[in-house]
Amino acid sequence: MELLEVQSLSLRFGGIVALADLNIKVREGGLHAVIGPNGAGKTSLFNCLSGVYRPTTGNIFLKDREITGMKPHQISRLGIARTFQNIELFANMTVMDNLLLGRHVHMKTGPFSGALFYGRALTEEVHCRLKVEEIIDFLEIEKVRKKPVGSLPYGIQKRVELGRALAMQPNILLLDEPVAGMNVEETEDMARFILDINEELGVTIIMVEHDMGVVMDIAEIVTVLDFGAKIAEGSPQEIQANNRVIEAYLGQE
Amino acid sequence: MKVLAIRSKTFRESYKEDIRLFQTIWIKVWMGLFIVFLSLLPFLGDPYVVYLVNISSVAAISALGLNILTGFTGQISLGHAAFFAIGAYGTAILASRFSLPFWVSLPAGGIVATVAGLLVGVPCLRLKGLYLAMATMSFGVVIEFLVVTLDGLTKGVRGIAVPPVKLFGYALDSNETLYYLLLSVTALCLITASNIIRTRVGRAFVAIRDRDIAAEVMGVDLVTYKVMAFAISSFYAGIAGGLYAYLMAYIHPEHFSFLLSVQYLAMIIVGGLGSILGSVFGAVFITIVPEFIKSFAEGLSRIFPVLEGRYDDNWNIAAFGLMIVLFLIFEPKGLAGIWGRVKTCFKNWPYTY
Numbered sequence: 258m259e260l261l262e263v264q265s266l267s268l269r270f271g272g273i274v275a276l277a278d279l280n281i282k283v284r285e286g287g288l289h290a291v292i293g294p295n296g297a298g299k300t301s302l303f304n305c306l307s308g309v310y311r312p313t314t315g316n317i318f319l320k321d322r323e324i325t326g327m328k329p330h331q332i333s334r335l336g337i338a339r340t341f342q343n344i345e346l347f348a349n350m351t352v353m354d355n356l357l358l359g360r361h362v363h364m365k366t367g368p369f370s371g372a373l374f375y376g377r378a379l380t381e382e383v384h385c386r387l388k389v390e391e392i393i394d395f396l397e398i399e400k401v402r403k404k405p406v407g408s409l410p411y412g413i414q415k416r417v418e419l420g421r422a423l424a425m426q427p428n429i430l431l432l433d434e435p436v437a438g439m440n441v442e443e444t445e446d447m448a449r450f451i452l453d454i455n456e457e458l459g460v461t462i463i464m465v466e467h468d469m470g471v472v473m474d475i476a477e478i479v480t481v482l483d484f485g486a487k488i489a490e491g492s493p494q495e496i497q498a499n500n501r502v503i504e505a506y507l508g509q510e
Numbered sequence: 511m512k513v514l515a516i517r518s519k520t521f522r523e524s525y526k527e528d529i530r531l532f533q534t535i536w537i538k539v540w541m542g543l544f545i546v547f548l549s550l551l552p553f554l555g556d557p558y559v560v561y562l563v564n565i566s567s568v569a570a571i572s573a574l575g576l577n578i579l580t581g582f583t584g585q586i587s588l589g590h591a592a593f594f595a596i597g598a599y600g601t602a603i604l605a606s607r608f609s610l611p612f613w614v615s616l617p618a619g620g621i622v623a624t625v626a627g628l629l630v631g632v633p634c635l636r637l638k639g640l641y642l643a644m645a646t647m648s649f650g651v652v653i654e655f656l657v658v659t660l661d662g663l664t665k666g667v668r669g670i671a672v673p674p675v676k677l678f679g680y681a682l683d684s685n686e687t688l689y690y691l692l693l694s695v696t697a698l699c700l701i702t703a704s705n706i707i708r709t710r711v712g713r714a715f716v717a718i719r720d721r722d723i724a725a726e727v728m729g730v731d732l733v734t735y736k737v738m739a740f741a742i743s744s745f746y747a748g749i750a751g752g753l754y755a756y757l758m759a760y761i762h763p764e765h766f767s768f769l770l771s772v773q774y775l776a777m778i779i780v781g782g783l784g785s786i787l788g789s790v791f792g793a794v795f796i797t798i799v800p801e802f803i804k805s806f807a808e809g810l811s812r813i814f815p816v817l818e819g820r821y822d823d824n825w826n827i828a829a830f831g832l833m834i835v836l837f838l839i840f841e842p843k844g845l846a847g848i849w850g851r852v853k854t855c856f857k858n859w860p861y862t863y
Contacts, residue, residue, distance in 0.1 A: 307727050333729035345724035347717050349784070357710075358717050362729035364710045368742060371709035372702035378709055379526070386525040425728065 259320075260285035260461050261306075261429060266315030268301055268485070275301040277485040279315070283429070288455045289463045290476035292496075294505055298485040299465040300342055303431050306463075307339050308332040319429075334362050338427035340418045342434045342465075348407035352398060352417050355406055356389040359424025392420045396450060412443040419450065423458075430454065432464040436471055444468065448475055473497065481505065531704060548693060552686045561685045562798060567696040568754045570793035573777040574703050574786065575746030580775070581783035582707060583739035584719030586643045589630070589650035590747055590774045595657060595766035597623040597748025602670045602755040603663065612675040616695075616752040623748025624741045631740030635733060650771055657763045669762035672755045688757055695753060699746060704786050706742065715739055716784070776830065780837050782846025791845035799833070800826045 261283040268276040276298045283289045291299050304310040306317060308329035317325045324332055338359075347355055364385060370378040393402050396416050401409055406417055415435065422430055435451060436444045448471050454460050466472050472479060473493040481489040481496060483505040489496055496502055522528045532538050552560050576590045601619030604610045610618070630649050637645050657664050664670065674683035675691065682688045706712050714735045717725035726732050755761050773796060781792020807821040841847055 309723060309727065328731075329723075329726040330729050330731045333727060339727055341724065345721045347720035347724070349720055350713070350716055354713055354716070358713045358725075358730075359728055361710060361714060366710040368706055368711050368738060371706045371711050374705035374709065378705075382529055382709060383525045386529070390525075421728065 259283065260287075261463070262318040263302075263306075264316045264318070266302075266305060266317065267313050268298070268305060268310060269313045274485050276305070276312070279482075279485070279487055281480055281487070281490075283461060283463055284478075285461055286455075286459055287461055288451070288475060288477045289461075290472045290479045291463065291465045291482060292467070292469070292472055292479060293482035296484075297482040299482055300433060301485070302482070303339060303433055303463075303465060306332075306431060307337060330362075333425060336426075336428035337431065338422035338425040338429070339431035340415075340422050340433055340435060342437065344411075344414050344418055346406045346414055346418055346421065349405055351405055352393070352402050352409070352420075353386075353389065355417055355421050356392060356424045357385055359421040360385045360388060362425060388426075389424055392423050395423075395453075396420045412439055415439065415443075415447065416450070419447075419454075423454065423460075427460060429461045429463065432462060432466075434465055434467060436466065436468050444471060447471075451475060529708065531701075531708075549690070552689055557685060560689055562801065564685055564689055564692050564757055566794045566797040567692045568750050568757060569774075569777065569797050570790045571696055571699045571753070572747050572750035573774055573781065573793040574699060574789040575743040575750065576774045577778045577781075577783065577785070577789040578703060578707075578715070578746070579739050579743035581778050581785065581788070582712065582719060583715040583736065585634075585736065585739060586639060587646040587743070588643045588768075588771050588775065589646035589648075589653075590743075591766050591768065591770035592646075592650040592653035593623045593627060593744035593747035594751040594754070594770065594774075595653055595763075596626045596744075597751025598755040598761050598766070599657065599664055599670070599751075600748065601752030602672045602761050605672055605755070606670055609673070612677065612756070616749065616756075619752035619755075620745045620748035623751065624745040627740040627742075627744025627747075628737060630744075631737040634740070635736055647768070647771070650768055654763065654766065654768065657766065664763075667763060669760055670755075671760050672758070674759065675756050682756075683759070685757075692753055692757070695749065699749065700786060700790065703746070707786060711735070711738065719784075776834050778844075779834060780844050782844030785844070785846035787849065788844050788846030791849065795845060796830075800830070803829050 259282045263279055263281040266276055266279040267274070279302065291302060293299055301310065305312045308324070308327050308331070311326050315325070316323055319335055319337070322335070324335060347358065350358070364381055366378040366381055370376070393399055396419065398413060398416055398420065401413060406414060409417065419432070419435065432451065436447045439447060451462060451464070452475055455462050464472075464476065476493055479491065479493055479496045480487060481499070481502050488501045488505060489499045491499070532541060548563075551563065572590065572594050575593070576587060579585050579587050597619040600622035601615045604615040604618050605612070630646065634642055634645050658666050660666075674681045675688065676682070677691070680687075682691060707715070714725065714730045717728065717730055718732060718735055722732060754765075758765070777792035777796045778789055779792070780795055781790070782788025803826050804821065807817070807825060811817040811821065837844060843850070
């Protein structure tokens with residue numbers, strides 16, 4: 258059954274067409290990759306899904322519920338989490354605080370109960386800490402848990418950002434270039450984490466990625482965008498053999 | 511041979527222990543000693559020192575408020591004195607005209623300021639950086655004008671005389687008697703602010719400061735939290751204003767000029783943006799330093815008679831400006847940053863790292 262469905266989605270900035278009449282269906286529990294040349298509209302699609310952009314026309318459904326035009330914080334409450342292409346962590350906060358912030362939607366403490374820091378606020382802090390420690394353990398970042406994020410190396414920051422999204426306990430995880438700029442080992446680690454999240458935690462993943470090795474290895478279905486339009490969709494094998502995809506990437510003979 | 515006592519027992523057995531405000535026994539001991547020192551101060555020092563502590567604690571509460579808005583949430587405000595004024599006038603009017611007791615008029619003054627904060631916060635939502643600074647500054651100017659103009663309510667330039675605080679039948683009408691009250695309220699404000707900052711709301715504030723779009727995608731409602739930051743900030747300013755009214759026993763529009771807003775901003779920059787402790791350091795520093803400069807200048811004129819009578823307040827303002835520039839260049843983390851480094855140094859002793 259479809260968890261997320263995008264129906265004839267278009268996004269225009271003045272005369273520029275970022276997304277053109279896009280239709281995508283994502284299976285519950287699937288690992289769906291979106292690829293395409295630079296400027297194809299991959300990140301724009303993510304921005305529409307997470308509510309940062311409001312699509313010009315078209316609809317987005319999460320299960321049976323329409324989420325088109327909702328604000329980012331409302332969408333995050335419905336269980337859609339994401340990471341960013343350029344790391345968007347809270348640089349001055351510790352790894353722990355970044356992950357705890359990820360649990361924002363699952364917490365209730367307001368300014369008054371927070372000011373007392375007693376009773377519910379305290380229990381909630383400790384409970385969320387426990388949840389966050391599980392993620393820290395899962396992503397193997399125990400050693401840096403109290404370090405400010407800004408001081409950490411790039412590869413670890415990427416991992417922390419994944420952790421922050423995981424802390425939201427999402428149904429759908431949008432990963433925007435999770436292995437960009439990583440070396441071979443870091444890429445392998447990240448691919449392993451993505452597979453674990455998908456298989457063990459049962460989180461549906463939509464991933465934008467330029468590293469074709471990773472995409473072809475772990476994705477279940479690949480959607481190819483070019484100039485905002487879908488030019489192909491199918492299993493990695495089908496995509497590799499698709500002439501239009503080869504044309505978009507390499508040009509015509 | 512003497513055995514070196516190296517600090518130990520920093521291990522913890524539960525997450526609850528790990529998120530305590532005062533982590534080690536030593537911090538508690540030092541805090542205890544500090545409290546004992548403060549409570550003995552009126553008996554040791556001269557009355558002027560007590561007065562300075564009183565003024566500093568009022569400034570600390572107000573600076574704390576500004577730090578929550580500007581240091582933690584990243585919303586620059588140049589109108590903090592306006593909220594301070596609203597709190598002061600709210601409390602003063604309730605106490606003098608309606609003769610309400612202290613424990614009603616002070617929180618009421620805070621709440622009036624909070625309402626003002628909400629009113630300013632909502633239209634300021636879409637403004638950032640310099641534009642927000644301009645908008646809050648204009649609000650400050652409007653309040654300055656209103657305080658003078660709304661003669662019927664504020665008694666304009668004649669000022670309001672505030673009756674002394676009455677607690678359990680005793681009138682706290684001197685610096686020494688108000689001292690303990692002011693310190694207790696300050697302590698309460700500091701603890702509540704630290705608690706807000708280390709829980710969900712505080713993390714949301716810092717997230718908005720660092721990356722507002724990411725914060726929103728993580729589920730932080732920017733509208734609610736920005737307005738909340740304004741409200742909390744102006745509540746603290748209002749409480750500080752109310753205490754100021756009681757402390758001075760008389761308030762006048764001149765006490766709440768635009769320069770006061772700049773002074774609060776100086777406090778949190780010198781003390782440390784985004785640091786609770788920094789707000790206190792900054793407030794104490796900015797309050798006390800002019801006194802030092804004054805006595806330094808007087809000392810100098812005793813040695814060099816040429817300088818006799820050359821000192822006036824403008825020298826203080828100039829020294830002030832110089833200090834802020836020096837802090838911005840050499841210690842952007844402010845006094846709180848220096849404090850943190852000194853602490854680490856002691857913690858790691860005898861090692862360097």
